Structures are given as C-alpha cells and as structure tokens.
Amino acid sequence: MTEPIRTGPIRYATAERFARPRPVPAGDTRPSTGEICPQLPSRLDPLMGAPHDIHPQGEDCLNLSIATPGRDAGARPVLVWFHGGGFSSGAGLMDWYDGGALAAQGDVVVVSVNYRLGALGYLCLDGVSEGNLGLCDQVEALRWVSTHIADHGGDPGNVTILGQSAGGISVRLLMELPEARGLFRRAILQSTPLGLTSRPRKDSLDIGRTFAAALGTDPRTADVPELLAAQRETALANLRRSGSPMEPAFIPVAGTDPLRGPDTAFDENVRGLDVLYGWNADDMTAFPGEGDDPAEQTRRVYEKPLAQFGARLARAGARAHTYRLDWRPAGSPFGATHCLELPLLFGTREAWRGSPMLGDAPWEEVAALGTATRETWLTFARTGTPCPAPAPLVIGPGPM
Structure with missing residues (x-):
C-alpha cells in the first residue's frame, strides 16, 4: 500500500470562550497552533494506556488532520x-x-477532528454558556469538509461520519440536527452508550452551578488550570449525584439550540441514511463500579439501547446494519472491552505500543484483524453495506 499524504493540523474554525465557532476567513493563512482542547488525564488510561504523543493544550483547538x-x-x-x-x-x-491505514487500504480520505471538551464545550450556565458548543464545533468541521475536501482528493457528496463512545453520541445527535442535514450520507456508531446521549436542561443547569461554585470566579475570565480544577470537583460531585462512574459531568444538553428538543427532526433526517452500529462484547469491563456482571451491564448499556435504536432507524426508512466485536486478546484482563476496535481501525504499532487492553496479542494478530475490520468499514463507506467479516467480528443486518 502506498503511504498516504498526511496534512495538518488545519484550523477549521475559531471561537471565543463559550461562543459558537466561526469559519476561518478565506484570507486567514495563519498556520494552526496544533493545540488540542485543555483536558485532564483520561479515566481510560488504565485500559488504553497513556498516549505516547504530547500536543500543546489551548483554546485555539478547533483543528483537524487529514490522511x-x-x-x-x-x-x-x-x-x-x-x-x-x-x-x-x-x-x-x-x-x-x-487515519493512514484506512486511507491507504481503501483509497479514501480520512479526517480526524478536534472539538471542545468539558466545560469549554458543554457547560450550561445562564449568562455564560448555552451548552453544546462542542457539537456546534463538529457541525462547523463538517461544513469545512463540504467546502474544502475536494482539494484533498475527497468527494464532498460521499461523506461518512463515524465516532466511538462519546464520539458515537455526537454522531447520533448529528443525525437529527437540521444544521447537519446534507453534510453526510452515512454514519457509523461504535460502542455508543445511548442512555447518556443528552441531559435535561434543568439538570445541566444544576451541574453548571456546581461548576461555578467550585470555580469561585467568572468562568469567562478564569485561567485554564482553574477551569480544569473545577471540572475535577464537578466530576466528583456528579459521581455522588448519579452514583455512576461512567456518566460524565459535561454532556450535551437536551432542549437547547442547536438541540431544539428530543426527536425534533429524527425521522426526516435519517430517512435514506445508511447506518452501521455496534458494540464490543465486553464493553463494560472498562467501567468498574457500574455493576458486578460486566456481561449483563454491556447488554443493558449498549446492546439493548442500540437494538431499540436500530428498530427506530428501520421504521424511519434508514438502512441499518450491526456489528459485534468478540475478540479477546490473550493476556488481557479486559476481554472484548471498550475501545478495543480502535487499534483495528486507526493508528500505528507505535501509537498502541504497550496498550493494556491489547494484552499479549502480537502486533501481527492486531494487524490481520485490523485489515479485515477496516475492509468492513471501508465497504460500508463506499456502498452503504458492510462486507462479511471473519470471526471474531460479527456483522448482521439490522438488530442482532
């Protein structure tokens, strides 16, 4: 396979703190800062391993990369x-x-997007932030793709959006946003906990006030370390409130523009859409404290809600397909856990070096299963129907 051209980081939009994104003006030729959104260490580091690459963190983070x-x-x-x-x-x-492996194997263009996170992306607080700014960022990134991707060898009329976990929730929400209509024709949702898709505005405002109290100063002028410290305190308070180690403190807000309310335009938007969705057989081993039986928790959090979602897609006139990943790497205590499909799709041997969830699996095994998994995703992106895949990847038409 020919090594793909990698371009980026590219600034696709700019935004003031707690304001909606604006497209980069045509005459703005400043290079991207390469920043990613300010953040605390991931709670999934024990599963995925800490990342080997370090990027500057800052609020000029609306950047993307292309392969x-x-x-x-x-x-x-x-x-x-x-x-x-x-x-x-x-x-x-x-x-x-x-996205180099996908681009090379399938002769496709892969765009990987930064968006705002935590309080910067999802704080809901009267007079400060409306919430859902990270989702607005994603819409702006799709608009950038529609305008510019032909310059990078891509077809703006054949766009598949895909996301995992919170990224899958983003895909689910983009599927019903009028602002995103026409910006993509296919969607892939990977291990998406649909029960955490959004939170009522009243509850979001309560969390916003908890954050403001923890911060103790104006969120619009506080420095980034202060914001992150308040995020940590808010996450602990949310854990006490919800009892769920899995539920983030900051998630999309229902009933807030651009989420104009539940199910506003779902049927109209998804009619004719091609959708692939699925989960990993042991997703919930990544979240200790949610229950004593990870298999039952995986059915409750992933399998059952996704099956209901698939049935709703079919009623609305979408074409839905499912997958389940049953791969359990030798030497891994996590089994077919959350995030395990990621090294099968993205990254390199070096990027995933030492990842605990891969256990003792030789990279040759990862690479072989990765080739098959990528082919399934790529065929779906080209045709709307995934190709058959060898075990331990199970592909099905509609809900399993």
Missing part, C-alpha cells in the same frame, strides 16, 4: 472521525487516531 492517498481530483469517499473520551478527553490529532 489522503492524493491531493488530486480523485473524488474519493470521505470518513470524518469524532473521537471518544466522555466529552472530557481525547483529540483527533492524537496518534491513536491517525
């Missing part, structure tokens, strides 16, 4: 990736999410 086989008139399918991390950690610029 393409050629900057030509190839009009290739485009895959736009929204990372997970509980709306509080992660970045599209991380080496984990390098």
Whole structure:
C-alpha cells in the first residue's frame, strides 16, 4: 500500500470562550497552533494506556488532520472521525487516531477532528454558556469538509461520519440536527452508550452551578488550570449525584439550540441514511463500579439501547446494519472491552505500543484483524453495506 499524504493540523474554525465557532476567513493563512482542547488525564488510561504523543493544550483547538492517498481530483469517499473520551478527553490529532491505514487500504480520505471538551464545550450556565458548543464545533468541521475536501482528493457528496463512545453520541445527535442535514450520507456508531446521549436542561443547569461554585470566579475570565480544577470537583460531585462512574459531568444538553428538543427532526433526517452500529462484547469491563456482571451491564448499556435504536432507524426508512466485536486478546484482563476496535481501525504499532487492553496479542494478530475490520468499514463507506467479516467480528443486518 502506498503511504498516504498526511496534512495538518488545519484550523477549521475559531471561537471565543463559550461562543459558537466561526469559519476561518478565506484570507486567514495563519498556520494552526496544533493545540488540542485543555483536558485532564483520561479515566481510560488504565485500559488504553497513556498516549505516547504530547500536543500543546489551548483554546485555539478547533483543528483537524487529514490522511489522503492524493491531493488530486480523485473524488474519493470521505470518513470524518469524532473521537471518544466522555466529552472530557481525547483529540483527533492524537496518534491513536491517525487515519493512514484506512486511507491507504481503501483509497479514501480520512479526517480526524478536534472539538471542545468539558466545560469549554458543554457547560450550561445562564449568562455564560448555552451548552453544546462542542457539537456546534463538529457541525462547523463538517461544513469545512463540504467546502474544502475536494482539494484533498475527497468527494464532498460521499461523506461518512463515524465516532466511538462519546464520539458515537455526537454522531447520533448529528443525525437529527437540521444544521447537519446534507453534510453526510452515512454514519457509523461504535460502542455508543445511548442512555447518556443528552441531559435535561434543568439538570445541566444544576451541574453548571456546581461548576461555578467550585470555580469561585467568572468562568469567562478564569485561567485554564482553574477551569480544569473545577471540572475535577464537578466530576466528583456528579459521581455522588448519579452514583455512576461512567456518566460524565459535561454532556450535551437536551432542549437547547442547536438541540431544539428530543426527536425534533429524527425521522426526516435519517430517512435514506445508511447506518452501521455496534458494540464490543465486553464493553463494560472498562467501567468498574457500574455493576458486578460486566456481561449483563454491556447488554443493558449498549446492546439493548442500540437494538431499540436500530428498530427506530428501520421504521424511519434508514438502512441499518450491526456489528459485534468478540475478540479477546490473550493476556488481557479486559476481554472484548471498550475501545478495543480502535487499534483495528486507526493508528500505528507505535501509537498502541504497550496498550493494556491489547494484552499479549502480537502486533501481527492486531494487524490481520485490523485489515479485515477496516475492509468492513471501508465497504460500508463506499456502498452503504458492510462486507462479511471473519470471526471474531460479527456483522448482521439490522438488530442482532
């Protein structure tokens, strides 16, 4: 396979703190800072390992990267990736999410997107922030792709959006936003905990006030370390409130523009859409404290809500397909856990070196299963129907 061209970081938008993003003016040729959104260490470091690459953190973080086989008139399918991390950690610029293997194997263009996280992206507080700014960032990134991806060898009329965990929640919400209509034609949701898709505005405002009290100063002028310290205190308070180690403190807010209320335009938006969704057989081993039976918790948090979602997609006229990853790497105590499909799709051997969830599996095993998994995703991006895959990846038409 020919090594793809990697471009980035590229600034796709700018935003003042707690304001909606604005597209970069056509005459603005300043290079990107390469910043990622300020964040605390990920709660999934014990599972994934700490990232080996370090990026500057700052609020000029609306950046993306591109992997393409050629900057030509190839009009290739485009895959736009929204990372997970509980709306509080992660970045599209991380080496984990390098799209080079997908781009080379499938002759496609892969775009990996940063968006605002934590309080900067999802604080709901009267007079300060309306919430859902990270979701607004994602819409702006899709608009950038629509305008500019042809310059990178991509077809703006054949865009698949895909996301894992919180990124999958983002994909789910983008599927019903009128602002995102027409910006993509296919969607992939990976291990998406649909029960955490959004929170009522009243509860979000309560959490916003908890954050403001922990901060003790104006969120609009506080420095970043103060914001992150208050985020940590708010996460602890939310844990006491919810009893769930899995539930983030900052998530999308229901009933807030651009989320104009539950189910506002779902049927109309998804009619004719191609959707692939699924989960890993042992997703919940990543979240100790949620229950004594990870298998039952995985069914409750992932399998059952996704099956209900698939049935609703079918009723609305979408074409839905499912997957389940049953791979349990030798020597891993986590089994087919949350995030395990990521090294099968993205990144390199070096990016995933020492990842605890991979256990003792030789990279040759990861690479072979990765080739098959990528082919399934790539066929879906090209045709709307995933190709059959060898075990331990199970593909099905509609809810399993």
